Amino acid sequence: MINYIKESYTELTQNVTWTPFNEAQRLLWVVTIFSVIFSLFIAGVDFLFESFIAQIFKIF
Numbered sequence: 001m002i003n004y005i006k007e008s009y010t011e012l013t014q015n016v017t018w019t020p021f022n023e024a025q026r027l028l029w030v031v032t033i034f035s036v037i038f039s040l041f042i043a044g045v046d047f048l049f050e051s052f053i054a055q056i057f058k059i060f
Contacts (some may be wrong), residue, residue, distance in 0.1 A: 019027070
């Protein structure tokens with residue numbers, strides 16, 4: 001188990017190519033903005049669906 005941890009640490013520090021910090025920050029903003037826009041879209045669709053269902057129940 002100790003050997004596995006040592007090899008994993010070595011793999012992460014020497015063999016993995018990490019994204020540069022400034023690119024990671026840029027991608028973080030892209031994901032954050034997309035998430036906010038997508039959640040607003042889903043909330044809008046939910047509101048429309050709720051209104052549609054309420055109108056159907058008013059009829060019956």
